Amino acid sequence: MKLDLNIKKPTTRNAKNTFAEIERGAIKLFYERGYHNTTVANITAEAGVAAGTFYLYFPSKIVLYQHILGVFSYNIRKYIAERVSEKNTRYEKEREGIRSFFEYMIENPEMYNIIWEALYIDYNLFRQYYQTFADRYVVGLEEAKKNDEIRDLDSEVIAYILMGITNFVGLKILFDLGNNNIDIEKIIDVIMEFLEKGLFKENAH
Amino acid sequence: MKLDLNIKKPTTRNAKNTFAEIERGAIKLFYERGYHNTTVANITAEAGVAAGTFYLYFPSKIVLYQHILGVFSYNIRKYIAERVSEKNTRYEKEREGIRSFFEYMIENPEMYNIIWEALYIDYNLFRQYYQTFADRYVVGLEEAKKNDEIRDLDSEVIAYILMGITNFVGLKILFDLGNNNIDIEKIIDVIMEFLEKGLFKENAH
Numbered sequence: 001m002k003l004d005l006n007i008k009k010p011t012t013r014n015a016k017n018t019f020a021e022i023e024r025g026a027i028k029l030f031y032e033r034g035y036h037n038t039t040v041a042n043i044t045a046e047a048g049v050a051a052g053t054f055y056l057y058f059p060s061k062i063v064l065y066q067h068i069l070g071v072f073s074y075n076i077r078k079y080i081a082e083r084v085s086e087k088n089t090r091y092e093k094e095r096e097g098i099r100s101f102f103e104y105m106i107e108n109p110e111m112y113n114i115i116w117e118a119l120y121i122d123y124n125l126f127r128q129y130y131q132t133f134a135d136r137y138v139v140g141l142e143e144a145k146k147n148d149e150i151r152d153l154d155s156e157v158i159a160y161i162l163m164g165i166t167n168f169v170g171l172k173i174l175f176d177l178g179n180n181n182i183d184i185e186k187i188i189d190v191i192m193e194f195l196e197k198g199l200f201k202e203n204a205h
Numbered sequence: 206m207k208l209d210l211n212i213k214k215p216t217t218r219n220a221k222n223t224f225a226e227i228e229r230g231a232i233k234l235f236y237e238r239g240y241h242n243t244t245v246a247n248i249t250a251e252a253g254v255a256a257g258t259f260y261l262y263f264p265s266k267i268v269l270y271q272h273i274l275g276v277f278s279y280n281i282r283k284y285i286a287e288r289v290s291e292k293n294t295r296y297e298k299e300r301e302g303i304r305s306f307f308e309y310m311i312e313n314p315e316m317y318n319i320i321w322e323a324l325y326i327d328y329n330l331f332r333q334y335y336q337t338f339a340d341r342y343v344v345g346l347e348e349a350k351k352n353d354e355i356r357d358l359d360s361e362v363i364a365y366i367l368m369g370i371t372n373f374v375g376l377k378i379l380f381d382l383g384n385n386n387i388d389i390e391k392i393i394d395v396i397m398e399f400l401e402k403g404l405f406k407e408n409a410h
Contacts, residue, residue, distance in 0.1 A: 117325065150404050164368075
């Protein structure tokens with residue numbers, strides 16, 4: 001996501017701490033109350049910093065939100081990419097990508113709320129978020145096609161299909177967290193079987 | 206979705222018109238500004254009805270929102286079910302279900318916003334919305350399993366996989382609407398090929 005955000009990056013150690021506290025406070029409040037119900041004053045109070053401090057770094061609440069969305073986008077992709085890079089085949093990469101997405105989501109349950117809220121804050125930001133994610137996916141899928149690992153289907157549609165699968169099965173996992181019956185490896189097994197052979201039996205139509 | 210909503214249903218023709226205008230106004234404003242930025246006074250003004258009228262039918266804004274979510278839930282399922290019932294095999298039903306979901310979404314682009322906003326209004330409502338949808342899906346999948354049409358995979362996980370595919374490819378279609386290159390039948394072809402044979406070539410791992 002290429003955003004020209006008018007943010008003043010902190011340089012001193014104290015300033016870095018303040019900046020980090022503002023980020024942390026904003027993530028907490030955007031998650032708990034939503035963007036629209038959170039004021040800049042709420043954020044500085046939650047962060048435990050002086051009210052005026054906010055504007056030393058961010059010109060507005062929306063710029064802070066864009067910054068946080070960018071940080072999530074970067075962190076998720078980095079978290080997944082590091083794990084996936086250790087795998088060789090597209091099959092193994094896909095499995096590891098799905099597993100690491102679920103892991104990241106369970107550790108950062110505020111992720112869904114903050115990302116999807118873009119739909120209500122700035123539609124273009126929401127669109128850009130998923131299109132950026134899809135564009136990166138397409139690169140990997142095209143490579144797998146060249147290696148004859150996956151079938152020759154439109155890579156962009158496949159990217160959205162795969163993002164849909166992980167996001168919605170991820171939702172289901174979040175719904176069921178705390179339930180004793182949940183076995184994430186078994187859920188990943190179902191997804192991989194589905195990716196291997198599809199849903200339908202041969203000659204089902 | 207079973208909700209015990211404390212709504213007073215209109216009985217006279219005039220009352221029915223007022224009720225419908227409040228629904229229409231609320232859908233428009235929830236879509237344009239979001240739930241939290243819309244007041245009851247905004248809704249009655251948009252609907253062109255007297256301010257006090259609202260409370261003749263709805264005890265609160267949240268109850269109106271729940272009512273609208275229930276109406277969307279019912280209408281989408283009805284729209285899809287009517288078209289799907291004319292098809293015989295699970296393969297044809299699935300194709301028709303996906304096509305009619307996309308059609309409904311294109312005709313009602315406010316649908317996504319209003320449904321996903323439940324995540325920010327009432328998490329349990331959001332969860333219940335998708336779980337209800339999944340539960341209905343499971344019934345059809347179990348039948349298809351009995352008929353030996355689909356492979357023996359966990360039906361609930363498959364329901365979330367299929368909902369994820371239609372919702373995310375649907376997003377992609379909304380992103381691209383107005384773009385000349387968009388061909389929805391071709392997109393559905395890709396999904397169906399994916400559902401038929403999966404993503405990976407044989408022995409890809």
